[in-house]
Amino acid sequence: MDKRSAVLSWCRAAVAMAAIFSQSAVHATGQLVIAGGAVRADNAEVFGEFVTHLSGDGPVVVIPAASGRPARSGQSAAESLAMFGVDAARLEVFPLALLDDRGTEDVDESSWKENAWDSALVRRIETAAGFWFTGGDQSRITQLTRSASGEESPFLQLLRKRLQDGAVIGGTSAGAAIMSTLMITGGDSFTALTQPEPGEYNAMTEQEQGHLSLSAGLGFLPRGLVDQHFDRKARLGRLIRALPLTGEQVGLGVDEDTALSVDLGTGEARVVGSGSVVRLDTSDASFAWDGETLASGIRLSVYPRLTRFRLSDGVLLETQGEPTMGNEYYDHSVRLGGGMAFPNQTLEQMLGNDLLDNAGTNRLVRVSVDSAGTAISYRFIQRGSSKGFWDRAQGANRYTIIGVGMDVTRTTANRP
Structure with missing residues (x-):
């Protein structure tokens, strides 16, 4: 069996294991704060959301396991939490790491590798009110908290x-990826869509490029697949490809400096921070990775800050602003294309300004082309059930986008 076939076999086995895990998992009542990475140290909404949901007066534990600078990143996260109201006496950096940081001469963090199995250390935090995972490489977290055979550490x-x-369990970047039962470990959208069989993850550099790779996460979020750094790193395509591989029908893309806060007891979600959260629903989608139409029938929604929605079906519970449908501010035609010569819009702004708040079109296409002439087209369609809401917040237009249709096609750039 070659490596790629082995990876595909692993994916199938992992989906089956995930189904078993989800059936046997104890229903949780806690809170998740899933941050998309690059969270500013002074982001009051994201860190404040975590602090607000601390349960009891026990320790608040920072886990730097993903980081290549464990002691320093752990201390930095602890300082941010202290800035937003956590008593410094409650804060603990749990010494868990895979690599030594040569910049800290007084400590060898690689000696922390086995600490997840140290019962005495674990007992010290057995009444913890909350846990915060720092960013880095998510595969380090799973490697350090499970044995090679899958046994869970104390x-x-x-x-x-x-x-x-x-x-409450929160985390940023890598600390967001591990929330899913299966997690994305690497790859870029263009490769995921044009070379759709998954590959192996070998190094942190592959988080940004190459074949899509998947692994087992920690499964704190019972349903859905999380991706982070979402809009800035153009990860829409890789999340679309990953969903059928993992057996999940809901994808959650979290922007940088932004968090998705999930109440596991009620199933309600809230967006905090400066960006948005994208929800993909593929329950009615079809996929054909060897054809021209790669994916069709996807439903896409974008939730900006302070929006509340039901995680299971995306139903909007609270939003800011006024409906755009039938009251569009813009009326202009839109050029179909993409790349550096087109405006550098966020997904939220593009779907708002050019689609749901624009009477001039009900369809939007963005195209990416590589040097070999392979073109990937994202097609966004305003449907009868689509909804848009506009608000002016913090000096900028913000849009809530509900139920836009989406297809993905692959062609050659010189094809008419």
């Missing part, structure tokens, strides 16, 4: 118990 067992009892 540390990971404690996290599950505390979440079940109402504690």
Whole structure:
């Protein structure tokens, strides 16, 4: 069996394992704060959301396991939490790391590798009110908290118990990826869509480029697949490709400096921070990775800050602003294309300004082309059930986008 076939076999086995896990998992009542990475140290909404949901007066634990600078990143996260109201006496950096940071001469962080299995260390935080995972490489977190055979460490067992009892678990970047039962470890959107069989993840450099790669996450979020750094790193395509591989029908793309806060007891979600959260629904979608139409029938929604929605079906519970449908501000035709010569819009602004708040069109196409002439087209369609809301917040137009249709096609750039 070649490597790629082995990876595909692993994906199928992992989907089956995930189904078993989801059936046997104890229903949790706690809170998740899933941050998309690059969270500013002074982001009051994201860190404040985590602090607000601390359960009890026990320790607040920072976990730097993903980082290549564990001691320093752990301390930095602790300082941010202290800035937003956590008593410094409650803060603990749990010493868990894979690599030594040569910049910290007084400590060898690689000696922390086995600490998730140290019962004495785990007992020290058994009443923890919350846990915060720093960014880095998400595969380090899973490697350090599970054995090679999949056995869960006492540390990971404690996290599950505390979440079940109402504690909050948060994390940024890598700390967001691990929330899913299966997680994305690397790859870029263009490769994921044009070379759609998954590959192996070998190094952190592959987080940004190459074949889509998947691995087992920690499964704190019972349903859905998370991707982070979403809009800035153009990860829409890789999330679309990853969904059928993992067996999930809901994808959640979290922007940088932004968090998706999930109440596991009620199933309600809230967006905080400066960006947006994208929700993909593929329950009625079809996929054909060897054809021209790669994906069709996807439903896409974009939720900006302070929006609340139901995680299971995306139903809007609270939003800011006024409906755009039938009251469009713009009326202009839109050039179909993409790349550096086109405006550098966020997905939220593009679908708002040029589609749902624009009477001049009900269809939008963005195209990416590589040097070999392969073209990927994202087609966004305003449907009868689509909804848009406009608001002016913090000096900028913000849009809530609900139920836009989406297809993905692959062609050659010189084809008419």
